[in-house]
Amino acid sequence: MVSIKDIAKKAGVSISTVSYAINGNPKVTKETSTRILAVAKELNYVPNAAARSLKKQETKIIGVFLTDFNGAFYGELLQGIKEVLNKQGYDLIVCSGVQSHRLLPERTIDGAIVLDTSFSSEELLQYAERGHKLVVLDRELSHANVNQVLLDNKAGAALAMEYLIEEGHRKIYVVAGPEASFDSMQRLQAVRQVVNRHQPLAYTQILGDFNKSAGEEAAKQIIQEYTEPVAVFCLNDEMAIGLYNAVKKSEYKIGTHIHIIGFDNIELTQYTEPRLATIDYSKRKWGALASEQLLKLIDDKEIDHERIYVTLVKGNSVRTV
Amino acid sequence: MVSIKDIAKKAGVSISTVSYAINGNPKVTKETSTRILAVAKELNYVPNAAARSLKKQETKIIGVFLTDFNGAFYGELLQGIKEVLNKQGYDLIVCSGVQSHRLLPERTIDGAIVLDTSFSSEELLQYAERGHKLVVLDRELSHANVNQVLLDNKAGAALAMEYLIEEGHRKIYVVAGPEASFDSMQRLQAVRQVVNRHQPLAYTQILGDFNKSAGEEAAKQIIQEYTEPVAVFCLNDEMAIGLYNAVKKSEYKIGTHIHIIGFDNIELTQYTEPRLATIDYSKRKWGALASEQLLKLIDDKEIDHERIYVTLVKGNSVRTV
DNA sequence: TTGTATGCGTTATCAT
């Protein structure tokens, strides 16, 4: 490995002059600087990240932690994050799995954006307490080193439920996410409020886990209990797709016997026939805002929590009853 | 930050003893070791990655470089990579975009798996020449520090074409990927061989870019030229989906007037109606094999290039003519 | 303007 020491030797200067030249410090003359830079290029010099990080106590790398790599909306979210980060000279790395948690306390990254159920809130608070900067996308967490950028889950769930009710539905199923999910809990809360406001209403709650299979399981129950047209609000699109597939294979028609609405507006919803109604929000904006907040946190600026607004996407998977 | 120095002070030993204890070196007695470890736990000690990397010249992190974060099959691929890597004590980080290339020469990672057109082969060879270990999934590259794990593109393309021909198709379009794509070039080569073997055949090639929009563009041309049933081999599923959507909106029926086969077997193909015929391969196995090869490379073991086998997935998007 | 010297937190060699 060629280091500034090698450059110094070859250029006939001291290592500090090399360091200054490389970092564009105006203290060094134009001539020596260009000479040094030429030698550096010639030797194919690349600074050693470990050494620099050790000295500067920063890596200029931000970690994004995801529960898995399969999430249908991760692509856009990450794109939003990357755009903001790159503009500020930071790089983005995406991590998943408990083993990768170490990157945080070991200071391989300057901060983290977390959308990852494999972190307990206690663990995150520990890191915050040690001085690490975090932005959480999937929970509420109160600490000076933590900022939240959350979806407006309650508005979204209310939007979905009110849509179903407006279309005349009075028998409604809700397929929930895992009980540990903050998003699911918030959405459920809003669902219950709407239900209470619109009595009488036949309301049934089914436990799910945000995976497609949960939607398929829900379909079994719903089909078995079927007596008249029903509406189903799946708390995410993934489960809605699972439900959708299962219903497609049955004797019942979507948008006639069984009406479905999801949450997330993942790409797949555009391809279902009939189109799946859902709740939309800008994943890119979510990522961009999260990054901005994190950078402010790292800069020790004062910030408030932010919220991402949602809208209703109508689709023929829900029709007037 | 608490360092081994703090532990040493509190435990009343030297920093070297602390280092030994933490790294489980048997030279230190059970008693002192447990005492030191207790103090470490008490102080919430976490080793500093930068310092360790600087000293050991390794990070135990492998980088995976992707062209973007949207790829429909990245999830499974990464899962395959992660499983192998984690088992060997390595961590995985996913990167995208030219800015992140720096992680490689700066030695933030011990090696890289590349499926990323934003790297030129010259750039990769430079890194290899500097001693960095690479596994490439999207090109051929001959260097002692580089290993290839490539899809059997030719077999896949031949499988697709022969399927169309067996079903009686004699008028065939092929929608290619970008000209710079190794995968596309290989598939095209095989296509031409099959075409030559089965003359007479009306064969038309359309330039694409592996994105959905290219499939939509191709649809325009195909529809405009329509006189009799045709078959279209899109060199990836993404374009096949674009074509599919466009045809759906037209007066022509898929599997009747326009027959379609893709390549990759992405999840979406299961949801199209009729099901999209395609070429399948195990993305997880691809990732797993790539990681194994990379670890061997890092271990300075001798290895050969590997190939991932493919199979035909029939679907009603292609019917007998 | 340039050079000298110190320290960032580890690991590892050599004494003791």
Add this chain to the structure above:
DNA sequence: ATGATAACGCATACAA
């Protein structure tokens, strides 16, 4: 079995 110390590559305060 434990301790003192050098070294990894770089940035920077201070000296010249």
